[in-house]
Amino acid sequence: MRRNLRSLWLVGGIIGLAGLIACNEFMHRDADVGSEACSATPDAPPRSDAPSGPRHDAGTPAVATIARDVPQERSATGSARQHTFTADGADFDPVVDRSGTWLAFASSRHSSRSRLYLKRIAGNVVTQLTDSRGSDCQPAFSPDGERIAFASDRAGNWDIWVVNADGTDPQQITRDPTPELHPSWSPDGKHLAFCRAGRRAGSGEIWAVDVDSPGTLRLICDGLFPDWNPVEDKLVYQRARERGDRWFSIWTIELSGGEARYPTEIVSSPDAALITPRWSADGRRITFCIVSEGPSGHARVSDVAVVQDDGSRRSILTSGDGEHYAPAWSGDGEVYFTRRADGAETIWSMRVAPGSMPGRANSTKTVSAIP
Secondary structure, eight states: OOOOOSBOOTTTOOOOTTTTTSSSSOOOOSSOHHHHHHSOOOSSOOOOOOOOOOOOOOOOOOOOEEEEOOSOOEEOSTTOEEOOOOSSSOEEEEEEOTTSOEEEEEEOSSSSSOEEEEEETTOOEEEEOOOOSSOEEEEEEOTTSSEEEEEEOTTSSOEEEEEETTSOOOEEOOOOSSOEEEEEEOTTSSEEEEEEEOSSTTOEEEEEEESSSTTOEEEEEEOEEEEEOSSSSEEEEEEEOSSSSOOEEEEEEEEETTEEEEEEEEEOOSSEEEEEEEEOTTSSEEEEEEEEEOGGGOEEEEEEEEEETTSOSOEEOOOSSSEEEEEEEOTTSEEEEEEEETTEEEEEEEEOOTTSOOOGGGTOEEOTTOO
16 A cells, blocks of 8 residues: 555545645654644555545643754755754644744644644744644634634544643544544634545545634535635635546635635646645635655655636645645745755745745746646
């Protein structure tokens, strides 16, 4: 059986994040459960098999602890900057709050099961936010920065949880026995979109839930890894083809009057999986991950790419050594992502100029794999 992505990328299509979903079924490798279950770096390109999540004992409330993460932000090739450093475990699933002050991420640096951590973008200190007996990953800041939604198996199954940004008062939002992953907040902070394994084999479903009334859920559409546009009622997500080779492509769908309308394929490729899309802060651009097969049929994570919301001006942001996955925007046009290279898995970022796509100054290139 293929080794599957690393982050719940349901994927069966999951972050894997590097395809987050690279291959479908988030499963653990024996030694590094947290990173395997919650980070989606694929060992095979993501196609569409539905995932089944691991089960663990119920978790305990989070306890904040402090660690020092040094050195701070090292420059790398091109315009890339490194934000986390760890000799053990892995850092993944980065997300930045709207103020551009805080970076939240998942990590297995202190445990075989991943926890959530928080650090100032401009600082060195790392704060541990969660400490359950399960794995916590895929954090998402609420629009006001006061709460963080995340996926966790602390209650015995992968569900959506919400915790205060200081790590207090964790609350379970979903309780379906089917694995539920990748929460994303609505612009008003009242709802969460997330994905769960579909009732049909090989499928995923996108749902929305009222955070204050968790019993109120509605099915949006088929798909995986939704991200809510920060300025309008619109989702971007990945969806598998139903014909031919079932690679993932990037889609959007509008939400109006409680109904989902106008599903639109934004970007696709005949020989690569395009996964884990994220909106920019202005809701006009989308970053995503490209996963394709390397030489001799070995899967590899290609790179992080950026595209306008109409599918135009597509460019690859990262290239070269290592695997790049789980991209997410900050409000100032920086794209954060996980880089796995030289035995380390850490958080990096690259800047994309406001209103434009990266050019030669950033050592970017055209996405040749995408027509």
